[in-house]
Amino acid sequence: MNRGGEEIKSAVLFGKYQIIRILGKGRSGTVYLARHLELEELRAIKEVPKSCACYDQFKKEALLLKRLRHPGIPIVYDLEEEEHFSYLIEEFLEGDSFYDLIKQTGHLNQDTVIRYGIQICDLVHYLHSAETIPILYLDLQPRNLLVCHEQVKLLDFDHAGSWTEVNFSQERYGTPGYCAPEQQEDKELGVYTDIYQIGALFHYLLTGHTKEKNDSEQLSKELGYIIHKCLRQDRCERFQSVLEIRQELEELYLKTGKFQQYQSTSLIIAFVGSRPGAGATHLAIGLCAYLNQQYCQCLYEEKNPTNDIRLMAQHLQKETDSYGIYTMFGIPLKPHYGNAVHLMRPCRYPILVQDYGWDWKAAAAAQGLTTLFLVIGGKWWDQKAGAQVVQKLKEAIRTRNVHGTSPDIRIIYNFTLPGIIKEFPGDFDCYRAPEYPNPFKPTEQARSFYEILVGSMGALAKEKRRKTLWESIKTLFYRKKDTKGKTREEAMMRKGL
Numbered sequence: 001m002n003r004g005g006e007e008i009k010s011a012v013l014f015g016k017y018q019i020i021r022i023l024g025k026g027r028s029g030t031v032y033l034a035r036h037l038e039l040e041e042l043r044a045i046k047e048v049p050k051s052c053a054c055y056d057q058f059k060k061e062a063l064l065l066k067r068l069r070h071p072g073i074p075i076v077y078d079l080e081e082e083e084h085f086s087y088l089i090e091e092f093l094e095g096d097s098f099y100d101l102i103k104q105t106g107h108l109n110q111d112t113v114i115r116y117g118i119q120i121c122d123l124v125h126y127l128h129s130a131e132t133i134p135i136l137y138l139d140l141q142p143r144n145l146l147v148c149h150e151q152v153k154l155l156d157f158d159h160a161g162s163w164t165e166v167n168f169s170q171e172r173y174g175t176p177g178y179c180a181p182e183q184q185e186d187k188e189l190g191v192y193t194d195i196y197q198i199g200a201l202f203h204y205l206l207t208g209h210t211k212e213k214n215d216s217e218q219l220s221k222e223l224g225y226i227i228h229k230c231l232r233q234d235r236c237e238r239f240q241s242v243l244e245i246r247q248e249l250e251e252l253y254l255k256t257g258k259f260q261q262y263q264s265t266s267l268i269i270a271f272v273g274s275r276p277g278a279g280a281t282h283l284a285i286g287l288c289a290y291l292n293q294q295y296c297q298c299l300y301e302e303k304n305p306t307n308d309i310r311l312m313a314q315h316l317q318k319e320t321d322s323y324g325i326y327t328m329f330g331i332p333l334k335p336h337y338g339n340a341v342h343l344m345r346p347c348r349y350p351i352l353v354q355d356y357g358w359d360w361k362a363a364a365a366a367q368g369l370t371t372l373f374l375v376i377g378g379k380w381w382d383q384k385a386g387a388q389v390v391q392k393l394k395e396a397i398r399t400r401n402v403h404g405t406s407p408d409i410r411i412i413y414n415f416t417l418p419g420i421i422k423e424f425p426g427d428f429d430c431y432r433a434p435e436y437p438n439p440f441k442p443t444e445q446a447r448s449f450y451e452i453l454v455g456s457m458g459a460l461a462k463e464k465r466r467k468t469l470w471e472s473i474k475t476l477f478y479r480k481k482d483t484k485g486k487t488r489e490e491a492m493m494r495k496g497l
Contacts, residue, residue, distance in 0.1 A: 012037070013034065013045065013080070013087065014080055014087075016036055016037050016038060017034040017035070017036060017037070017043060017045060017089070018034055018035045018037055019032050019033075019034050019045075020032070020033045020034060020035060020042075020319070021033050021317070023044060027054065028048050028052055028054040028055075028057070028058055028158070029046055029047050029048035029049065029052065029054075029058070030046075030047045031044055031045065031046050031047070032044070032045045032047065033045075033092060033319060041322065042092040042319055042320070042321070042322070043077065043089055043090065043091070043092055044074075044089075044090045044091065044092045044093070045087055045088070045089055045090070046058075046087065046088040046090065047085050047086075047087050048085065048086050048087075048088075049084060049085055050084055050085065050086060051084070054158075055086070057158055058086065058088070058158075059086070060161065060165075061088075061157045061158055061160070062076065062079050062086075062088045063079075064135070064157055064160060064161065065088075065090075065157055066079070067130075067131075068126075068127075068130060068135075070123065070126045070130075071151060072119065072122070072123040072126075072151065072152055072153050072154055073123070073126075073153070073154055074090045074091045074093060074153060074155065075090065075091040076088065076089070076090055076091075077089045077090065077091070091322065092319075092321060092322070093146055093148050093153055093155075093321065094148065094318075094319070094320070094321035094325070094326070094327045095146045095147050095148035095149070095153070095321075095327055096146070096147055096327070096330055097142060097143050097144075097145060097146050097147075097155075098116075098142035098143075098145045098146075098147070098201075098204075098205060099142035099143045100330075101147065101330070102142060102204065102205065102208050104330055105293065105295075106208045107205065107206060107207055107208035108205045108206065108295060109295050110206065110220045110222060110223055111295070112205075112295045113202060113205045113206050113223060114223070114249050114252055114253050115253075116147070116152055116205070117198075117202060117205075117245075117249050118246060118249050118250065118253065119151070119152040120140075120145065120152055120198065120201070121198070121242050121243070121245050121246035121249065122246065123152065123154050124137060124140070124194050124198065124242045125241075125242040125243055125246065127160070127194075128191050128194070128241075128242060131162070133162045133163050133164055134162070134163050134190075134191055135160060135161065135162055135163075136160065136161065136162070136163060136166050136189060136190070136191070136193060136194055137154070137157070137159070137160045137194050137197075138159045138160060138161075138166060138173060138174065138179075138183070138189065138193060138194065138197075139156065139158070139159040139160070139173060139174065139175055139178075139179075139197075140178060140194060140197035140198060140200075140201050141175040141177075141178045141197070141200075141201065142201065142204055142205075143156075144156045145201075148321065149299075149321075149323060149325065149332060149349070150297050150349065158173070159173040159174075163189070163190065166189050167188055167189055172184075172186060176210075177200065177204075177210030177211065178197050178200040178201065178204075178210070179197070180192070180193045180196035180197060180235075181196075181233055181235075182235065190235070191240075191241065191242070192235040192238050192240075193235075194242070195230050195238050195239050195241075195242060195245065196230055196231060196232075196235075196238060198230055198242070198245060199211075199226070199227045199228075199229070199230020199231040199238075200230075200231065202223065202226065202227050202230070203219070203227050203231070206219060206220065206223060206227070207219065211231060222252050222255075223252070225248075226245060226248050226249070226252075230245065267350065267351045267352070267370050268351075268352045268354060268366075268368050268369050268370050269287070269351065269352070269353050269354070269369075269370060269371050269372075269373070269457075270303075270353075270354040270355075270356060270363055270366060270369050270371070270372045270373065270407070271283055271284040271287075271353070271354070271355050271356065271372075271373045271375060272355075272356040272357070272358065272359065272360050272362075272363040272372065272373075272374055272375070272393075273357065273358040273374075273375045273376075274358065274360070274374060274375065274376045274377065274382065274385060274386040274389040274390075275358055275377065275382070275385060275386075276357075276358050277377070278358065278375045278376060278377050278382075278414055279375050279377075279414040279415065279433070280355060280356070280357060280358065280373075280375045281306070281308055281355050281357065281439075282414075282439045283373070283375060283412060283414065283433060283439075284300060284353050284354075284355040285300060285331070285333075285355075285439035285440065286436070286439040286440075286442050286446060286450065287353055287450055287453070287454075288300045288331050288333075288353050289329070289331060289439065289440050289441065289442055290442050290446070290447055290450040290451075290454075291351060291353075291450075291454070292330055292331055293442075293447070296350065296351055297349055297350060297351070298349055298350070298351035298352065298353055299325070299332050299333075299334060299349040299351070299352050299353070300331060300332065300333045300334065300353050300355065301334045301352055301353070301354045301355065302333070302334060302335050302336040302355055303336060303354045303355055303356045303357070303359075303362065303363075303366075304336060304355060304356055304357030304358075304359055304362075305336055305338075305357075306336075306357055307335070307336070309326060309333050309334075309335040309336070310335050312326075312328060312333075313326045313328065313333075313335075316328060320335075324337065328440070329440040329441075331440065332349075354366070354369075360374070360389055360392065360393050360396075361396065363393070364393055364396035364397050365396075369407035370407060370408070370457070371407055371408050371410060371457050372393075372397075372407040372408070372409050372410070373410050373411075373412050373453075374386075374389065374390060374393060374409060374410070374411050374412070375412045375414050375433075376389075376390075376411060376412070376413055376414070377413075377414060377415060378413045378414055378415045378416025378432070379415065379416075390409075390411065390428070393409060394409060397409070408457075409428055410428060410429045410430070410431065410453075410456075411428045411429070411430040411431070412430075412431050412432075412433050413430065413431070413432050413433065414433045415433075415435065416432050416433075429456065431449070431452065431453065433449060434446050434449050
């Protein structure tokens with residue numbers, strides 16, 4: 001393998017791992033993306049020179065990871081050796097670190113921090129209780145935690161070790177802004193050290209920066225107590241176990257009434273165009289991008305054979321993860337696989353956005369849809385064909401759901417100039433979509449448009465007895481109503497047509 005040149009893509013390690021590209025380089029070695037030739041699965045391979053000063057630390061990390069089994073800890077498949085290098089073969093994870101998420105959004109809201117915080121506590125508690133002697137992680141910081149389909153994953157176990165190992169080690173580690181006082185003062189480390197770092201991490205997620213003096217006003221009242229208790233200088237005044245933190249978060253979780261039964265159902269919103277090029281895919285991805293900016297996790301599902309998602313991924317040099325999902329610009333996107341392919345199911349997303357291209361028959365036959373947006377071109381020659389699709393779609397759904405519930409059909413006119421639409425089809429709610437070039441980065445006008453769309457679906461969800469799920473997101477999109485029950489913004493959009 002020519003590690004510095006072009007030959008890397010043709011390298012095959014140990015007769016079974018085809019090297020694809022370099023994922024990253026660090027002080028201790030290089031991480032490659034590879035494909036297992038027989039299993040057709042992706043792997044992350046960490047290569048460390050035996051001459052490296054960190055080699056002993058790498059071996060310790062590898063042996064530790066092989067002992068651990070938790071959904072939030074990457075699976076270690078093997079440890080391989082060559083004359084000059086050692087290799088750790090791990091599960092390949094695709095997602096965003098908390099550092100990247102905060103870089104994109106500035107900070108997370110309280111409800112999202114609670115949701116992720118419970119998972120973080122579960123992970124750290126597992127380490128503290130997996131063996132007779134607690135395993136201390138000692139480097140809880142945003143770059144070491146990855147969000148992979150709503151599952152928090154803990155990475156980089158360089159500094160982790162049993163209580164005995166870390167306290168008898170001659171070296172101390174820690175990331176500035178997150179390490180506990182005892183790490184800096186060469187005092188005994190313990191469970192309380194990780195607890196301090198949990199508080200520092202929560203502070204960062206909630207405010208967008210590391211802890212500082214005089215910033216208490218930026219912390220919410222509910223989480224502020226938990227964070228301040230974790231960050232006490234005197235270790236005896238902190239929470240005595242991670243389970244205590246988790247219990248506080250659970251009580252807060254129940255108190256807010258949000259995110260309950262997230263695992264029981266998903267809200268399914270579908271898009272379909274009246275013809276090719278109407279813009280259904282653009283608007284569907286744009287909705288996902290908007291929801292992602294509002295801290296509502298959603299999954300885009302390509303329900304048409306256009307192959308657009310794979311083409312985008314190929315252009316951006318992205319690979320699917322073990323769930324068959326790409327992550328692009330922070331948005332999870334599942335390409336069209338067809339009925340013959342069966343993949344592992346990721347953690348349940350509270351919102352699914354399905355893109356049927358221009359196959360209105362498939363959209364009409366879909367099960368469980370809450371709302372179906374039909375996208376019609378806004379030019380005069382689109383109107384007759386669009387109106388016909390509306391009626392066919394309505395009739396197909398009515399025929400299929402004689403005794404059941406059917407999705408609410410709404411019309412979006414795309415690429416439309418004011419005054420083009422002379423007559424709206426039937427009694428459907430109609431909207432005019434603004435033009436914006438990048439679906440992954442909605443403009444301010446586009447964000448206002450999506451806010452109207454999502455806000456208008458609140459009443460519908462209650463009628464369909466999905467109140468609990470809608471209660472978890474409706475506060476993000478609440479708008480004052482006028483006397484006719486429509487939002488003022490919606491009325492303005494109608495006038496724009």
